[in-house]
Amino acid sequence: MDNRNVIFRSSCGANAQRIADDAVSDNVDPHNPIADVISYQSQLEKIRLKKEKRRLESENQSLKEEITCKQCHKHEIEMVFLPCGHVITCESCGTKARICFSCKQVIKGIAKFYSA
Ligand SMILES: [Zn+2]
Numbered sequence: 001m002d003n004r005n006v007i008f009r010s011s012c013g014a015n016a017q018r019i020a021d022d023a024v025s026d027n028v029d030p031h032n033p034i035a036d037v038i039s040y041q042s043q044l045e046k047i048r049l050k051k052e053k054r055r056l057e058s059e060n061q062s063l064k065e066e067i068t069c070k071q072c073h074k075h076e077i078e079m080v081f082l083p084c085g086h087v088i089t090c091e092s093c094g095t096k097a098r099i100c101f102s103c104k105q106v107i108k109g110i111a112k113f114y115s116a
Pocket residue numbers: 069070071072073074075089090091092093094
C-alpha cells in the first residue's frame with residue numbers, strides 16, 4: 001500500500017468514492033474494466049459520428065449540386081422553362097437560353113420560381 005492511499009483512507013466524506021475506487025484497483029486489476037467499456041463505447045460513438053458527418057457532407061454536396069444552375073454551375077437555379085417545365089438554370093442563364101438545355105425544346109417563355 002502506498003502513502004497516497006493511506007492519506008485518502010485517513011480522510012473522510014468527499015473522498016469516500018475515491019477510496020472505494022482505490023480499494024478496487026488495489027485488489028483486482030491495474031486498470032478499471034468499467035473505464036475500458038466506457039472508452040470503447042466512446043470510441044464507437046466517435047466512429048459513428050464521423051460516418052454520420054461524412055454522410056451529411058455528401059448529402060449536403062449533392063443537394064447543393066441539385067439547386068445549382070446546370071449551365072454556369074455558379075448560381076442557384078431560379079428559372080423554369082415553358083412549356084417543358086424544366087427547372088435547370090439561374091436567372092442570367094435562363095434569360096439567355098433559346099432552347100431548353102435538358103430536352104432541347106424551344107423555350108416559349110420563362111418564369112422565375114420561388115420555393116416557399
Ligand atoms: Zn447559370
